[in-house]
Amino acid sequence: xxxxxxxxxxxxxxxxxxxxxxxxxxxxxxxxxxxxxxxxxxxxxxxxxxxxxxxxxxxxxxxxxxxxxxxxxxxxxxxxxxxxxxxxxxxxxxxxxxxxxxxxxxxxxxxxxxxxxxxxxxxxxxxxxxxxxxxxxxxxxxxxxxxxxxxxxxxxxxxxxxxxxxxxxxxxxxxxxxxxxxxxxxxxxxxxxxxxxxxxxxxxxxxxxxxxxxxxxxxxxxxxxxxxxxxxxxxxxxxxxxxxxxxxxxxxxxxxxxxxxxxxxxxxxxxxxxxxxxxxxxxx
Numbered sequence: 246x247x248x249x250x251x252x253x254x255x256x257x258x259x260x261x262x263x264x265x266x267x268x269x270x271x272x273x274x275x276x277x278x279x280x281x282x283x284x285x286x287x288x289x290x291x292x293x294x295x296x297x298x299x300x301x302x303x304x305x306x307x308x309x310x311x312x313x314x315x316x317x318x319x320x321x322x323x324x325x326x327x328x329x330x331x332x333x334x335x336x337x338x339x340x341x342x343x344x345x346x347x348x349x350x351x352x353x354x355x356x357x358x359x360x361x362x363x364x365x366x367x368x369x370x371x372x373x374x375x376x377x378x379x380x381x382x383x384x385x386x387x388x389x390x391x392x393x394x395x396x397x398x399x400x401x402x403x404x405x406x407x408x409x410x411x412x413x414x415x416x417x418x419x420x421x422x423x424x425x426x427x428x429x430x431x432x433x434x435x436x437x438x439x440x441x442x443x444x445x446x447x448x449x450x451x452x453x454x455x456x457x458x459x460x461x462x463x464x465x466x467x468x469x470x471x472x473x474x475x476x477x478x479x480x481x482x483x484x485x486x487x488x489x490x491x492x493x494x495x496x497x498x499x500x501x502x503x504x505x506x507x508x509x510x511x512x513x514x515x516x517x518x519x520x521x522x523x524x525x526x527x528x529x
Contacts, residue, residue, distance in 0.1 A: 248305035249351050253293035256286060257508070259347060260478050261485065270505040272478075272485050273343055280471035282511030288519035291335060294342045295319045295524070297352075302430055320527035335520050336392030337371045339508055340459035350374035350386050353437060354426035370410060372457070373423060375437060383433060385440070385450070386504075388457040394513045396462040400488045403458045404495045411456075411501060416447050456497075457504040460488055464509030481509050 258276055263269030275287040296305060299319035307315045323334050344350040353375045372388030389406050393399035409415060424441035431437065440450050466480035485507040497503055510516055 248302045249297075249345075251305075252297070252346055253290065253342075255346055256290040257343065257346075258473065260473065261482050270485055270489055270507070271343075271347075272481055272507050272509075273347075274467075274473065274481065274509060276473055277471050282467050284511055284515050285519055288516055288523060291338050291342070291520055292523045292527075294338050294345075295323060297345065298338050298341045299323055302352075302428060316527055317529065320524050323524060325528060332517075333371075333390060333392045335517055336390035336459060336461045339392075339461055340372055340388050340390040340457060340506065341374075343459065343506055343508075344372065344374055344376075344386055344388065344457060348376055348386070350376045351431065353385075353428055353431050354423050369419065369422065375431065375433075376455070377432065381433075383437070383453065385437070385454045386457055387454055388459065390459040390461070392513065392517070393460075393462045396460060396464070396484065396488060397491070399460045399462045400458075400491045403460065404492065404497060407456055407458065407497060407501075407503075408495075411451075413447060416450065417443070451501060455502045455504055457506055458492070459506040459508065461508040461510055461513070463513050464511070467509045467511045481507075484509060 256275060257273040259271060260274055261270070261272040263271070275283045275290070277283060278286065296307075296315060296319045299322040300315060304315060304318070323338075324332055326332065341352075351374060352372075354373045370387045371390045372386065374386040374388070376384045376386055378384065387410070389403050389410070391399035391403045391406075393402070410419070420441045420443060424438065427434065427438050427441065439445055440453065464481065464484060466477055466484055470477035470480065485505070488507060489505055492498065492503065492505055
């Protein structure tokens, strides 16, 4: 897995991590610069992750001779649509980056590889990673990301999506789709592949699964502060806890292990526009 050992330099700061049971909650922020939220810095950072997100491991073994081609391939696989304001890839790549960087997960089936076209919206898990633990054990991280203007709408949509994804019928179909896509190069391939066998109980999959839910949305805390001081952190953490209440009331935590990840934004629209400009610049 040598290609996955190289990560972009960290930009996001973890402002809170409960480290509690059932994976709890975590809060990440791009920070401020000259008293303004770092929109352009975050857009650039998300661009730094597109290759890791969109390319398979073999394609990540680049040299100076094919570097630009690989970046173009990654950019085209994400989307080519002009309707960028309604797309959610910014949230998905942010979730991917956080899990790779802070939780040391590894993709075992790149999501973009089961799209039928580069503008399709895939009705599937937004992220499929594996996290290796001590004692030769592992967890499957099956993620859902929501990139919304309104946090309440985002968490409601995420809960609805995850409930649909843990339905027995959906998971059986997902096994058929994901099973053949699992990289043979990952450690413990046979054990991971077995979990996606049609003959393996879904209960076995649930025993190893963590479901990270990433909410990236406009934040009043970001809008009313200009530094990572105690007041800002407390305000952002309060927003996270409001999301947690809605998640807990949904009953999801009683069914599955959930990691709630919150990324407060100064402006969802500005970030989408800044990312789209950079992405389209690579597509040529």
